[in-house]
Amino acid sequence: MEVPQQQLLDPRALLRAMFDAAVAAAQPSCHIGQYLPSKPAGRTIVIGAGKASASMARALELAWQGELTGLVVTRYGYAVPCEQITIVEAGHPVPDAAGQRAAQDIVQLVSGLNSDDLVICLMSGGASSLLALPLEPLSLEDKQRINRSLLESGATISEMNCVRRHLSAIKGGRLAALCHPARVVTLLISDVPGDSASDIGSGPTVADTSTCADALHIIRRYEVDVPEAALRLLESGAGETVKPGDPSITAATHHIIAAPQLALEAAAQVASAAGIRCHILGDQIEGEARDVGKVMAGIALQVAHRDQPFTAPCVLLSGGETTVSVKGNGRGGRNVEFLLSLGIALSGTPNVYAIACDTDGVDGQDDVAGAVLAPDTLARAWALNVSPRTSLDDNDGHGFFGALGDAVVCGPTLTNVNDFRAILVLQGIAHSNQEISHEARP
CATH class of the missing domain: 3.40.1480.10 (MOFRL domain)
Incomplete structure (x- = not known):
């Protein structure tokens, strides 16, 4: 029988x-070669953050023909050896001082670029916490408090990232604006429902359609514990992100290379x-x-x-x-x-x-x-x-x-x-x- x-x-x-x-199937080495940008006349700078960013950096180094330099930040224990790109480890899901220093170093790295230069940004899930640069006058301790409260609130990942974007000096398209006038190509591994680029790592190099008012609504709906300084940033509109059509990000494009x-x-x-x-x-x-x-x-x-x-x-x-x-x-x-x-x-x-x-x-x-x-x-x-x-x-x-x-x-x-x-x-x-x-x- x-x-x-x-x-x-x-x-x-x-x-x-x-x-x-x-x-x-979601390993960067399987896909990154299909999305390599054309070489620039100037320098190639690699930046990025996320749990997959170090492996993305390694895959990029193996596929790229030519010189490059850069820095990416990943979660503790997720580093892989790279030859030209510096790998930094930091805290996740709650940001720490190492992540803040890495974000500051990335800002320095992309300062003073020109239109002949290329920035390749490698982003994956976890970047929201790993790339921590609070919008002034917020402190790292403020960001940690907000992040813990968001994680325990029951808010969706899209809602959490909306709040994070508007309280960051680097997210919500701000990092792409800092790279201007260089060409920015972002390669993304999606960890968010719907594969929304502005939600992957809170979209440091992607224009954002959400508003400070949206972030305030989320904070009030879920009773998120935030300091008064954060409320003032949102209520005044000082935390507004970079919007579609902004001249500072016209040279920025993105590609999702792996998704759920x-x-x-x-x-x-x-x-x-x-x-x-x-x-x-x-x-x-x-x-x-x-x-x-x-x-x-x-x-x-x-x-x-x-x-x-x-x-x-x-x-x-x-x-x-x-x-x-x-x-x-x-x-x-x-x-x-x-x-x-x-x-x-x-x-x-x-x-x-x-x-x-x-x-x-x-x-x-x-x-x-x-x-x-x-x-x-x-x-x-x-x-x-x-x-x-x-x-x-x-x-x-x-x-x-x-x-x-x-x-x-x-x-x-x-x-x-x-x-x-x-x-x-x-x-x-x-x-x-x-x-x-x-x-x-x-």
């Missing part, structure tokens, strides 16, 4: 292979090779992580019990960036919060597995990418006297999955195309008239 292929699968191995494929959709498609190919149909539900899903977990559980249960909207076996893929409004004493982490909420809603449904990881290798502030969920996850937690609901209420997804040994630790991936979520439904479950419980044991 022939054994069905899905019974031969190792669900955890398949999910991890899909995540690894997503990360591999590309990573999801690479993962889908791995599932397809294993004989499993894959359905991409979206690459820009936002919202509270626990709410998204409930919604995804509802879709997975519909597949498992009713073969709608897809027939099992299949994989449900999604990307984007959810948020966590931290109310408890846990460390947050949007991927583990999503996964814990998903698990509670699935309530041990057989044949349903999932993985949720940040493609940069860091979920929240922990050096853990995410975790894996299996049908026996809740049962194993109860056996260890670990309560799923209490862990979720305390925003302690990292503690929960760490106790089970189900955390995914991969180290720095040197890229960042946001969250990766895959739900594997291996087999449909015959529908009964009994009510399907979505509740986990207390």
Whole structure:
């Protein structure tokens, strides 16, 4: 008797292979050569920031024929060796003095350029924190306070970056203006829903259509803790960013070289090779992580019990960036919060597995990418006297999955195309008239 292929699968191995494929597809070395600008008559200066900026710099050095110099700033532990470009490490997700010094050095580096010069800017997720240059009279301590409050507020990444742009001396197109009249070409690895260039690293070299009034609205809506000096900057309009059509950025262009959709498609190919149909539900899903977990559980249960909207076996893929409004004493982490909420809603449904990881290798502030969920996850937690609901209420997804040994630790991936979520439904479950419980044991 022939054994069905899905019974031969190792669900955890398949999910991890899909995540690894997503990360591999977003490596700068795979794409940067396609977007090299023409050589200038003058100098070539390389600047940049982000979790992938060091690997982007290395890929650029290998692909570029000619001299260049520059500086990029990346997260601690994410540096890679370069020969011509200086790599600096700094704090993320909360900015630190090293990031401020790097930003000041970059400003000095692009000062006094002329129209014969070329600036190549390498930007990826994380640059908002790593490239920290507060708009006067704000201090670094003010920026740290604002950033912490934004991270815990539940605001979307687009909303957080709107506030950051208007309180920075370097973001919201200001860095491109400082490079004027040199030509500026920005190469971007997107980690934001919708791939909006002004949101990637808060858009230091990209014109901004949002306003100080928009930033004020976000601060008031989410009750973000900001100093009085920040409010005065926004209320007076002194924090306004560089707008489209401004003469100082007419020589600035940008290209997105890697994005979440590309990573999801690479993962889908791995599932397809294993004989499993894959359905991409979206690459820009936002919202509270626990709410998204409930919604995804509802879709997975519909597949498992009713073969709608897809027939099992299949994989449900999604990307984007959810948020966590931290109310408890846990460390947050949007991927583990999503996964814990998903698990509670699935309530041990057989044949349903999932993985949720940040493609940069860091979920929240922990050096853990995410975790894996299996049908026996809740049962194993109860056996260890670990309560799923209490862990979720305390925003302690990292503690929960760490106790089970189900955390995914991969180290720095040197890229960042946001969250990766895959739900594997291996087999449909015959529908009964009994009510399907979505509740986990207390």
